[in-house]
Amino acid sequence: MDFNTTDEQTMLRDMVSRYLADTYSFDARMKTVHGGAGWNPAVWQAMAEEIGILGAPFSEAHGGLGGGAIENMIVMEEFGRALVIEPYLPTVVIAGGALKATGGALADAVIPDIIAGKAVVAFAYAEPQGRYDLADLRTTAKADGAGFVLSGHKSVVYSAPYATHLLVTARTGGSQREKAGVSLFLIPASLAGITRRDYPTVDGSAASEIYFENVHVGADMLVGAAGEALPLIEQIVDEATAAVCAEACGLTRVLHATTLDYARQRKQFGKPISDFQVLQHRMVDMFMEVEQAVSITLMATLKLDTPDRATAVSAAKSKVGKACKFVGQSAVQIHGGIGISNELAVGHYFKRSTMIESQFGSVDHHLRRYERLAIG
Amino acid sequence: MDLNFSAEDIAFRDEVRTFIKDCYPEHLNGKIEEGEELSKDDFLSWHKVLAKKGWIAPAWPVQYGGTGWNSVQRYIWSEETARADAIRLMPFGLSMVGPIIYTFGTPEQKAQHLPGILSGDVWWCQGYSEPGAGSDLASLRTKAERFTGDDGKEYYRVNGQKTWTTMAQHADWGFFLVRTDPASKPQEGISFLLIDMKTPGITVRPIITLGGEHEVNEVWLEDVIVPVENRIHEENKGWTCAKFLLAHERTGIAGVAASKRGVERIKTIARSELDEGEPLLANPFFKRKVAELEVDLFALEFTELRTLAGESSGKGPGPESSLLKIKGTEIQQRITELALEAAGHYGAPYFRGFGEGDNQHPIGPDYTHRTAPTYFNVRKTSIYGGSNEIQRNIIAKMVLGL
Numbered sequence: 001m002d003f004n005t006t007d008e009q010t011m012l013r014d015m016v017s018r019y020l021a022d023t024y025s026f027d028a029r030m031k032t033v034h035g036g037a038g039w040n041p042a043v044w045q046a047m048a049e050e051i052g053i054l055g056a057p058f059s060e061a062h063g064g065l066g067g068g069a070i071e072n073m074i075v076m077e078e079f080g081r082a083l084v085i086e087p088y089l090p091t092v093v094i095a096g097g098a099l100k101a102t103g104g105a106l107a108d109a110v111i112p113d114i115i116a117g118k119a120v121v122a123f124a125y126a127e128p129q130g131r132y133d134l135a136d137l138r139t140t141a142k143a144d145g146a147g148f149v150l151s152g153h154k155s156v157v158y159s160a161p162y163a164t165h166l167l168v169t170a171r172t173g174g175s176q177r178e179k180a181g182v183s184l185f186l187i188p189a190s191l192a193g194i195t196r197r198d199y200p201t202v203d204g205s206a207a208s209e210i211y212f213e214n215v216h217v218g219a220d221m222l223v224g225a226a227g228e229a230l231p232l233i234e235q236i237v238d239e240a241t242a243a244v245c246a247e248a249c250g251l252t253r254v255l256h257a258t259t260l261d262y263a264r265q266r267k268q269f270g271k272p273i274s275d276f277q278v279l280q281h282r283m284v285d286m287f288m289e290v291e292q293a294v295s296i297t298l299m300a301t302l303k304l305d306t307p308d309r310a311t312a313v314s315a316a317k318s319k320v321g322k323a324c325k326f327v328g329q330s331a332v333q334i335h336g337g338i339g340i341s342n343e344l345a346v347g348h349y350f351k352r353s354t355m356i357e358s359q360f361g362s363v364d365h366h367l368r369r370y371e372r373l374a375i376g
Numbered sequence: 377m378d379l380n381f382s383a384e385d386i387a388f389r390d391e392v393r394t395f396i397k398d399c400y401p402e403h404l405n406g407k408i409e410e411g412e413e414l415s416k417d418d419f420l421s422w423h424k425v426l427a428k429k430g431w432i433a434p435a436w437p438v439q440y441g442g443t444g445w446n447s448v449q450r451y452i453w454s455e456e457t458a459r460a461d462a463i464r465l466m467p468f469g470l471s472m473v474g475p476i477i478y479t480f481g482t483p484e485q486k487a488q489h490l491p492g493i494l495s496g497d498v499w500w501c502q503g504y505s506e507p508g509a510g511s512d513l514a515s516l517r518t519k520a521e522r523f524t525g526d527d528g529k530e531y532y533r534v535n536g537q538k539t540w541t542t543m544a545q546h547a548d549w550g551f552f553l554v555r556t557d558p559a560s561k562p563q564e565g566i567s568f569l570l571i572d573m574k575t576p577g578i579t580v581r582p583i584i585t586l587g588g589e590h591e592v593n594e595v596w597l598e599d600v601i602v603p604v605e606n607r608i609h610e611e612n613k614g615w616t617c618a619k620f621l622l623a624h625e626r627t628g629i630a631g632v633a634a635s636k637r638g639v640e641r642i643k644t645i646a647r648s649e650l651d652e653g654e655p656l657l658a659n660p661f662f663k664r665k666v667a668e669l670e671v672d673l674f675a676l677e678f679t680e681l682r683t684l685a686g687e688s689s690g691k692g693p694g695p696e697s698s699l700l701k702i703k704g705t706e707i708q709q710r711i712t713e714l715a716l717e718a719a720g721h722y723g724a725p726y727f728r729g730f731g732e733g734d735n736q737h738p739i740g741p742d743y744t745h746r747t748a749p750t751y752f753n754v755r756k757t758s759i760y761g762g763s764n765e766i767q768r769n770i771i772a773k774m775v776l777g778l
Contacts, residue, residue, distance in 0.1 A: 126721045129650045156721040177653050199739055201724045202748040268512035278765055332755050336510050337540045340756050342584040364661040
């Protein structure tokens with residue numbers, strides 16, 4: 001057993017951490033958020049060229065650093081600390097994960113563009129009726145000659161306003177919630193028949209409702225086999241879920257540290273509020289939540305390539321979701337009034353931690369999935 | 377003991393129901409249900425209707441403009457207004473400074489201020505918290521120095537900063553706690569001043585909160601000149617007024633009737649939202665949480681009714697009201713948590729409200745638009761009005777004698 005990172009992994013963490021400390025201050029982040037574009041393309045280019053992290057989980061044959069799940073965990077944890085909104089998750093973790101798993105000409109074509117920062121992918125999987133059920137799909141892709149015709153509505157697609165590609169789940173067969181008949185497509189975002197309604201999200205990103213109206217897509221845009229993509233989708237969503245757990249670890253650590261600092265400085269009744277035992281215990285509970293979140297995220301990440309993947313990921317996400325809520329709410333409570341002001345970072349960490357609670361499935365969803373997988 | 381309403385109570389309830397149905401301003405419909413940010417005009421349009429009817433201040437003594445309702449009738453009133461999703465009026469005039477003025481004020485002060493509070497013509501704000509005085513309110517430092525003016529009259533010169541001042545951007549008048557005797561113990565050197573917000577030297581700056589709302593403000597006071605006649609109660613006795621007010625503030629804060637509506641709303645949402653092809657309300661996890669919430673709300677409701685019954689038999693709201701504040705706000709927060717959970721993916725789109733000339737329909741089902749901002753906003757309830765930690769201290773000391 002060895003929980004140490006390799007020298008390369010340590011270097012990756014240091015590099016990301018240093019880059020973000022130098023360039024991604026809270027003020028800089030908020031400037032991007034208020035700019036309304038949902039990201040800072042210059043930051044993305046720097047991540048591609050200057051620090052070269054967009055290739056972290058890809059093979060050297062594709063021009064990557066030869067890493068995998070642990071590298072994604074490291075990057076996402078650092079992103080969480082700095083509250084980064086740029087699309088590493090959908091582009092590198094999710095689309096990258098799907099392409100790595102399936103390989104072939106599409107992977108050979110797109111992965112180098114992802115690494116170079118030229119391809120930005122948004123993951124269009126959610127639908128208005130579907131909640132967290134990945135097979136609950138009304139979007140259809142009907143066979144048409146050599147290709148398919150895509151129709152439907154995808155909900156709350158983060159990063160879609162500025163993406164070059166969309167990774168879309170759709171039915172090529174089967175009924176609405178059936179396991180069979182699900183397909184995955186990686187398509188250019190500019191295809192005829194795609195319309196979007198863009199909007200900001202409460203956690204500082206930008207997202208879209210996407211409407212597909214008879215969009216012609218080629219068979220070469222299929223990721224995996226037609227009609228048999230659900231296991232692949234479950235796999236990449238599990239990888240994505242582990243990645244947001246890592247993000248949550250980074251940001252709940254910051255929430256906890258910020259709260260400790262504040263409690264030490266803030267004086268009421270003639271002493272720092274950190275002297276009050278009721279607040280000490282609450283901060284101890286926050287600490288324990290964060291430590292357990294870090295531990296179970298590590299477990300899930302290390303099991304991503306094993307048969308226990310789904311069970312481990314649902315265990316982790318249910319635990320991390322609770323940690324996000326407890327740590328976020330406690331941080332705001334201990335900060336008092338300024339905790340709910342939009343001017344301080346703490347509130348923005350709280351907003352993101354709140355959104356992570358339900359991203360890729362709420363606590364209840366993952367506990368139910370865990371019960372089915374592990375308890376029966 | 378009897379849980380049932382009398383025939384008179386039921387007749388009263390029907391009268392109230394009909395009145396709300398006929399007279400609640402139509403343009404306000406849906407605003408509470410969807411958690412929209414309310415404007416001054418929104419508040420005032422309902423206020424004016426109630427003032428005209430004479431139902432604006434049910435808790436006030438009749439001689440000052442109250443309705444003369446007994447506690448059951450007042451309970452019915454709050455139930456029915458909440459049931460109809462009517463706007464809850466701002467408490468600063470009606471529930472806070474009004475009762476202080478009729479309890480501690482001089483006849484001149486009553487004559488000057490009570491009519492404007494009742495009519496809604498005068499908008500009030502509360503100047504209590506300071507950057508350095510939150511939970512420890514008695515450590516406040518805004519100072520009021522007494523002097524004789526050139527006209528031979530007595531004045532205070534007020535300097536300091538207040539914060540978290542709700543709706544101060546609309547306020548005509550404010551009631552402020554200020555330090556008039558820096559030498560004595562913290563609670564003993566405080567006075568209660570009414571200040572015209574148009575007085576030179578007052579600056580109001582917005583604080584934007586997590587949901588994007590502008591509800592609260594910083595209020596800066598620089599050499600603000602206030603006539604001594606604007607002081608309520610004796611000099612250095614302002615803490616008595618504040619304590620009286622805090623007890624009042626807490627009774628209303630339980631918000632039982634509004635929370636009942638909140639629970640109903642969650643059920644409605646969870647019936648139409650789907651989860652694995654079934655209504656979300658059929659999900660046993662979710663259903664259990666709704667059930668627990670409803671059970672806790674029953675317990676809170678009957679705790680409040682017991683407190684009300686005590687009040688009507690002459691016992692003022694005491695430190696027990698801290699229980700209502702703690703449990704009431706916890707329930708309000710759980711309601712917003714469940715609403716956000718029910719919204720699923722559609723909790724994420726940020727909808728600020730309809731701007732000028734903006735009539736594009738927001739993203740997702742109507743009931744989801746403001747679930748996240750409302751969740752963020754309602755975190756304030758366990759912080760304001762004496763944080764829930766402070767309320768527990770009060771119960772420990774005053775109720776348990778620890």
